[in-house]
Amino acid sequence: AQSVTQPDIHITVSEGASLELRCNYSYGATPYLFWYVQSPGQGLQLLLKYFSGDTLVQGIKGFEAEFKRSQSSFNLRKPSVHWSDAAEYFCAVGADAGKSTFGDGTTLTVKP
């Protein structure tokens, strides 16, 4: 069975600081991996996705993620966080973008 673990329920960073959100997955084959962002009361927006090829993936809003097969991880990073990045972030894994298994999310708070 596939699963996703996001170890950090809540992270607080100062505006301008760097950010790393952790994601560990369990999947029986080569996974398709996704990061989504969700603002309060809203739907999810895709930040980036990994299917194959270069293990460092660039996404929207200045985010990137690195796939590490040996560690079963797909951590999300951003070099400098903006106040507007405050939201909830979800990692997902699956063979089909629509039938992915999601983690329980990490809530990001940005301090001024």
Add this chain to the structure above:
Amino acid sequence: DTGVSQNPRHKITKRGQNVTFRCDPISEHNRLYWYRQTLGQGPEFLTYFQNEAQLEKSRLLSDRFSAERPKGSFSTLEIQRTEQGDSAMYLCAGREGPSGNTIYFGEGSWLTVV
């Protein structure tokens, strides 16, 4: 704006009542997915359609839940005899083509069962 709209955005209902949610994707979305998201958790897959055909249903979709996509365009999700445990946000997402690898979420429909 993803082009996927959901109605109503919020619904408060009494336990035992039936509720229906509607999802309108864009015309290019021949695949349509429904999810449930409870507070503090990620979305959970419920079911999906390829055009008008419902191809898969999760074990989460009890007999009280039914989904349709009669003409391969909009979709409805009905919950009969609602229970307090049904309180959640119901999300719809669309995908272009049989091999598209990006899904586009609507803003969700919040259900509160009192």
